Amino acid sequence: MAETADFSAAARMRIDKWLWAARFYKTRSLAAQAIAAGHVRLEGLAVKAARELQVGASLEIAVGDALWTVVVRGLNAQRRPAVEAQQLYEETADSRARRLAQQEAKRLAPVPGSELRGRPTKKARRLIRGFNDNF
Template identity: 70%
Template sequence: MPPPIRAPLLALRADKWLWAARFFKTRSLAAEAIRAGHVKLNGNAIKVAREVRAGNQLEIMAGDVWWTVDVLGLNDQRRPASEAQQLYEETSESRTRREARKDASRLAPVPGSDLRGRPTKKARRQIHRFNEGH
């Protein structure tokens, strides 16, 4: 028996679309970002259940990166990244803004961004000496 034919989607919840387009790892993270005001639909703040349609424009702040994308398609399932990227098109202004930010962070990195893991014994002693002096 062949799988049932699904009707094309006309609208999809914002949190589900953000998850399917791989801007967030989970729907709950997408919903949290929407509630915090980090996602705007056509320039307006939205609620989690707001429906996204093809042709809409979304402004998304994922981490410290701002994206402005035009919604091209809808998919209610999370697919591979190559397929997820076909759901949207990033605007040229957004792309140049992200690249400029990446170049700036490469030239002037955040202090301590090169540190990984727990401090060594020597580093821990230096931290304690510094804290005791103040």
């Protein structure tokens, strides 16, 4: 029989630690930097990294271009696999729809030059040099 994880072991925990445990950021220091930069809001208000987080709280998290709106469903002091980490929160329907629409728009209209990788080839360098010489 499979063991069930106890996500409500602690009644409160630091918001930076929760963001790390829920796998929104790779390290706690990156989570703390994002909080300090204002990319994380608790109930619509800017917070500090040491702010205590409780189950049922609403968070707005900006990770790169994506904006997540989640409700905290559990607390876990340890970073667990992604499947378990996803059980710590519930994304709102509006947030999910907004993220999917943004991903679809990015897929349909990619940023110019996003397919370029590495150094230019010899032919590309000649074209660049020829373009720059004309100005």
